[in-house]
Amino acid sequence: MSEVSYNTIVDTVARLxxxxxxxxxxxxxxxxxxxxxxxxxxxxxxxxNQLLKNAEIARNEKIPICQxxxxxxxxxxxxxxxxxxxxxxxxxxxxxxKGYTEGYLRKSILSDPIKGKNTEDxxxxxxxxxxxxxxxxKITVAPKGGGSENMSAVKMMTPADGIEGVKKFVIERxxxxxxxxxxxxxxxxxxxxxxxxxxxxxKKALLRDIGERNPDPFYADVERELLEKxxxxxxxxxxxxxxxxxxxxxIEVYPRHIASFPAAVNINCHAARxxxxxx
Amino acid sequence: MAEPxxxxxxxxxxxxxxLKIGDSVLITGxxxxxRDAAHKRLYDLxxxxxxxxxxxxxxxxxxxxxAPAKPGYVIGPAGPTTAxxxxxxxxxxxxxxxxxMIGKGVRSKDVRDAMQKYKAVYFAATGGAxxxxxxxxxxxxxxxxxxxxxxxxxxxxxxxLPVIVANDAYGGDLYEEGMKKYRRE
Numbered sequence: 001m002s003e004v005s006y007n008t009i010v011d012t013v014a015r016l017x018x019x020x021x022x023x024x025x026x027x028x029x030x031x032x033x034x035x036x037x038x039x040x041x042x043x044x045x046x047x048x049n050q051l052l053k054n055a056e057i058a059r060n061e062k063i064p065i066c067q068x069x070x071x072x073x074x075x076x077x078x079x080x081x082x083x084x085x086x087x088x089x090x091x092x093x094x095x096x097x098k099g100y101t102e103g104y105l106r107k108s109i110l111s112d113p114i115k116g117k118n119t120e121d122x123x124x125x126x127x128x129x130x131x132x133x134x135x136x137x138k139i140t141v142a143p144k145g146g147g148s149e150n151m152s153a154v155k156m157m158t159p160a161d162g163i164e165g166v167k168k169f170v171i172e173r174x175x176x177x178x179x180x181x182x183x184x185x186x187x188x189x190x191x192x193x194x195x196x197x198x199x200x201x202x203k204k205a206l207l208r209d210i211g212e213r214n215p216d217p218f219y220a221d222v223e224r225e226l227l228e229k230x231x232x233x234x235x236x237x238x239x240x241x242x243x244x245x246x247x248x249x250x251i252e253v254y255p256r257h258i259a260s261f262p263a264a265v266n267i268n269c270h271a272a273r274x275x276x277x278x279x
Numbered sequence: 280m281a282e283p284x285x286x287x288x289x290x291x292x293x294x295x296x297x298l299k300i301g302d303s304v305l306i307t308g309x310x311x312x313x314r315d316a317a318h319k320r321l322y323d324l325x326x327x328x329x330x331x332x333x334x335x336x337x338x339x340x341x342x343x344x345x346a347p348a349k350p351g352y353v354i355g356p357a358g359p360t361t362a363x364x365x366x367x368x369x370x371x372x373x374x375x376x377x378x379x380m381i382g383k384g385v386r387s388k389d390v391r392d393a394m395q396k397y398k399a400v401y402f403a404a405t406g407g408a409x410x411x412x413x414x415x416x417x418x419x420x421x422x423x424x425x426x427x428x429x430x431x432x433x434x435x436x437x438x439x440l441p442v443i444v445a446n447d448a449y450g451g452d453l454y455e456e457g458m459k460k461y462r463r464e
Contacts, residue, residue: 043453050411050441054407063410066406104349233458236461240457242457
């Protein structure tokens with residue numbers, strides 16, 4: 001049975017909050033460079049160049065890529081052999097507070113959705129926990145900005161709608177979202193489960209790297225088809241028109257009830273921030 | 280690409296009428312940040328005919344809530360937020376002399392009609408290029424609503440802030456035109 005200290009969790013989470021906000025993923029940077037070669041709109045190319053330059057400044061100076069440093073969404077995978085004798089959720093929140101304070105990240109959380117004031121430390125985090133075999137703790141911090149999150153949706157379709165219904169739902173959502181989520185976007189799609197679980201699937205899908213296909217060839221094909229169709233909509237970088245509307249589409253599925261057919265789209269902006277540590 | 284057009288604040292009607300959608304513009308001078316919460320307060324004052332804490336005549340509003348400044352920095356990264364959330368508050372501010380708005384995302388028909396009526400322009404800044412944009416901000420001071428933290432009204436002195444005209448005073452809409460031009464079946 002392995003033990004882990006409270007401070008290790010706090011420091012790791014703090015570091016991940018900062019890294020996720022300062023360092024654009026290498027997969028995203030490569031995808032943007034690739035998009036630059038294919039983009040036909042001059043305005044679109046100008047925007048992609050700005051994003052690449054922005055990433056360089058953020059990385060070199062250790063300042064956030066975007067002023068919206070997001071809601072601290074944390075995925076915790078706790079090995080069943082790990083012994084935690086204290087409240088790990090408290091430690092994660094303490095880490096978020098430390099990271100957002102010491103890292104000069106923006107504090108964007110209100111304590112109550114209607115009556116609240118700014119919590120001034122970007123807590124509470126939202127923590128999705130899973131227990132897995134082994135003696136490690138895997139923590140992923142995926143700060144989620146408001147703009148892209150606002151464009152996301154869940155739809156309780158019927159089994160008759162099928163995969164074609166899902167494709168239609170995703171493409172319509174992307175067109176309606178237009179410029180708001182800061183295209184080029186990354187699209188997470190969930191299919192199956194229940195009302196709340198399908199939304200979680202769509203968010204979990206966003207943790208993949210650009211180019212990482214669903215291991216099931218059927219869904220991998222749907223991912224490719226959706227990416228192609230989304231890039232034909234003409235929405236383009238920042239919605240100002242172009243051929244680069246999305247960098248990738250990821251689908252996660254789960255078994256469903258015979259009567260239900262839930263689907264969800266969780267949109268991520270072009271920063272698609274997430275950093276992981278294994279303790 | 281054509282050379283960017285340089286403009287200085289405060290904006291005159293003449294300045295506004297020179298701009299068309301798709302124009303690349305560099306803004307120099309003083310602008311004010313204001314987003315959701317500050318707009319609600321300004322709106323509530325405006326509909327009651329009360330005085331506002333900032334002068335709107337010739338003003339450019341920047342929909343932004345910056346990240347905190349690291350030591351040695353004037354301001355933290357300060358990219359645009361979605362302008363559409365302030366649409367409901369905007370027409371009355373345009374009627375009071377607001378001439379420019381910088382943000383991201385489409386505007387409502389009411390806002391676009393008011394822009395034509397009162398002669399104003401809407402500029403798109405690149406969302407998420409916040410660190411880059413902050414390099415064009417030379418000074419910052421809070422001028423109203425400090426209690427709102429990141430949502431306070433801040434006067435920014437900017438130099439050659441790069442933006443694109445997304446909606447002009449003639450009813451042009453780059454979001455519509457852009458998508459139409461690059462859509463494929």
